[in-house]
Amino acid sequence: MRHVGDAVVLRMLPDGTVAAREVSDGEQTTPTVVAAAELPGLVRHLEAHRPRWVWDCTTRWYPGLLRAGVRVERCWDLRLVHALLRDSPLVDGPVDRGAEAEAWDELRPVAADDAALFDDSGPSHLDPLAEWRRQRACLDAATHGGLRLLVSAESSGALVAAELTHAGLPWRADVHDAVLTGLLGPRPPHGQRPAHLEHLAGQVRDALDAPALNPDSQPALLAALRSAGLDVADTRTHTLERLDHRVVPPLLEYKGLARLLSTNGWQWSDTWVRGGRFRPEYLVAGVVTGRWASRGGGALTVPAPVRQAVVADGGHRFVVADAAQLEPRVLAGMSGDTAMAAAARAGDLYEGMVAAGAVATRAEAKLGVLGAMYGGTRGESGRMVRRLAVRYPRAFAFVEAAARAGERGEVVRTFLGRGSPAPRAELTEEAGRAWGRFTRNFVVQGTAAEWALVWLALLRNRLWRLGDDGDRAELVMFLHDEVLVHAPERLVDETVRATREAADEATRLLFGAGPTGSDIDSPVDVPLDVRVVRSWADAQ
Template sequence: MTRIALSRLPGERVAVSDGSGAVELAREELPDLVAEREARDDEPRWVWDDTARWYPPLLAAGVRVARCQDLRLGHDLLRRAPALDQALMDGPDADVWDRLRPGGPSEAVLFSVDDRAEHLRADVEDARQLRAVAASPESGRLGLLLAAESAGALVAAEMTYAGLPWRVDVHERLLVERLGPRPPRGARPALLEAAADEVRSLLEAPRLNPDSQPELVNALRRQGLAVTDTRASTLRRLEHPVVEPLLRHKQLAHLWTTNGWEWIDQWVRDGRFRPSYQPAGSTTGRWSSNGGGALSVPVQVRTAAVADEGWRLVVADVAQLEPRVLAGMSGDRALAAAARGGDLYQGMVEAGAVASRNEAKLGLLGAMYGATTGQSGRLVAGLTRRYPQAFGLVEEAARAGERGEGVRTLLGRGCPPISGAWDQESPDAPPDEESLAREASRRRAYGRFTRNFVVQGTGAEWALCWLADLRGRLWRLGGNGPLEQRPHLVFFLHDEVVVHTPTHLAEAVAADVEAAAATAGRLVFRGAAVDFPLSVSVVASYADAGKGGSATP
């Protein structure tokens, strides 16, 4: 496979190196070169500093690439990989790569020649990363993780480019029904203000700002209601006429501020919701987003996510991802057997491990999140004897964290180190009882983090492999058109994907979604007999996913 490194040069020029030599060309010539090499070579791998900087202009020019190596993501990952000799990551410009932050497609390519971050040598960094990985005893797993991480970066750019289909008329109709007509700038919607007035009247507080927690708590206390917060769960326990309008006000205020008219203006263009995704935005490798609430499309506005005419949305999510990941990475055959073919929690019941599905769920979640008291704590103790490998893995990860040691995911992503210990802050001063207690508490908290890190991070790795394989399948399925005319990914959230597809290909897409999940399981867990069953819906609107049917607004 040919590796083609791209580096920015002064004067809006690009250096292109494929191992046989290097050429320079103007930036505007790059899409033609990439398209020509994609057609001529056998899936070349494009090597660049940041997919978010290089790929969007190519997509805008109608050029899709099959593979890339995102050096920024790779460098950050390898710097925290326990199975890597960190000395091999040092060298020219390593300090710049260490602090390189995600770029954006709107950023100018031409910067001052003195800005080292703008003119990094991709071929030099690529060679450094390849040498470091090759020298690792975990080279196979790290190589897979780097490839999956880079594929995820391509998916993120493509999802922003293609966008999630979004009907502004449906969204605005929902807002008018719930909030009233769009108010002038600086004013509040009529129905939201009406709910606020009702709250003020019932609390006998005409000047109350119901969005202010301190004011609202004081007003409730003056009515004889002993509250310390205004969470919805707290309010529902109260017996007072104000509860219903207050809860309604909270819901309407959240809709207005989170997904109201300003959200539409900012994030929906040309009938598409186009958020900005950030692969590996969290320490576990899970994605984050840079705005628009991309990783949390509320149920109440999903009715606006509607497929184009003649198209459908294929929505798929995996059941009980993290417990299945725990079974696979620990090699616990008993837990894997419980997961086989369907509901993992019910499988534990049928195996006689617990009496009810709820107990199975409480026990497994308790093990992954560190429950030590109450019903969860008691269940964890009993299930540890039944599933010693699975429960022992997270327990050892927690103990390592409490010792101040790092842990790693199955493919080799390292967790951030514990920091700020008293013995590092003042090595010459003997610790007192207060600092010892504070340090013990901090290490227990870090242990809870490392306990979940190994499972959540490995789950993120499985999801990346799922995305990477599915992306290739969709491209091969869709004929000869550009990305947006083929089946393509439009949404991803940890354990859920949404594909926009021509209707006649919807069933084939659903089959490929399931096949890609099975492939990801084999890649990550190497023959461990763990199933990853999916719930798959073919719908016209995202809001109909899981309802067993399709609807047209």
């Protein structure tokens, strides 16, 4: 290639070589065909011209490029965008699904494989150029400009996900071991309980007069509780907390520590921590609302006690940032409720509602807002919902409308255009109410996920501009509305500034003036809680 167009479309050929085709203003060149091992060099050369890389699935291409030391700025993930456009109600009218539509529907992300540079087992029969053209035609037919922002952010998120795995979360195995030893006792031989856990098990047996009880067996534990005269339907924590019996304290402690041992114990560390890094795989849009999921090690549920093991490297600090009260704030923004947006600008949205005279206490405000978003329309929650609906009519009517649409079996959408799944069968009255609770929350949780995705994409690019290849601030963890950046000490202040600026820009892009077709005229604040720490645990 002598020059680079707006995009470069990559395609793995049946013989394992790669075709790279330049496309610019509708014109295309004859593809350059290279061996897979030569692709990183070609991408490195072409990336200087900032093309958009178009490929079937980021998980198939980008990890290998990162291992070869190549980063790209922009991509178009055809798999992710295909799913978005297929399900979005904003793609208006009859749109050509294409001859390969079912194959694109079935395409799945590939697992990371350090043994090969690129995954060559994928669908080489799929035509990425034809699918890209079809997807752009779908966007041209869309009735809402926000969908283009979502497509861009989703693809950027796929790049971030691969980079998170590649960078890894700094993890001190010695600190992790010390935490476990302090809570559970020394690491026992395989198949045995740690000493403190065994001590608690003995207390539970004594309290229930069940010397042979295995407290890890839910049927046996339930039977022992009932034999002790306790009327319980299950062994869940909230059920046990209501009991007045001496077994409750040791049993609750046992359950909590046993859960820690099984999810983040020594075996977890042996499996998932390598070279001082925890490297899970992130699944972009792994949840129907657009939230991410993870594969390997439970990256999105790292419990508080073991966060002590997340310690920054020497000469580095973590910048930990999370968005305050994100879901109710995006509800105010997407509904255009000026009164609720004003309460949000008070810093603490719930305290802002109290100051405005909507309710008497912060607890009442939170109960009412959560009830509106999650369908808590009975009892005290329902009373607060009805009271707040008078003061914040647009916000509360917005989620009510989404719930009613769900009860009728209709598809609802997020602010930028992600569509909810349709019910798989005709809804009964009871099933309709349950589906309405789902769609009520879908519009809010999905829009919060969109805000976070845009924030993440903007922050990624800002961080890249701060340092050089040997001294950069890196995103190392993302949990829905929280990020961890591993930053050299000299870049900490700039990293904090970049994190806040990216959040402000994400809010403006979504709600500042509203995407095309929106009537939003009430920008809403999404403040960040930002802390600079040596250990993740210090940010709690």
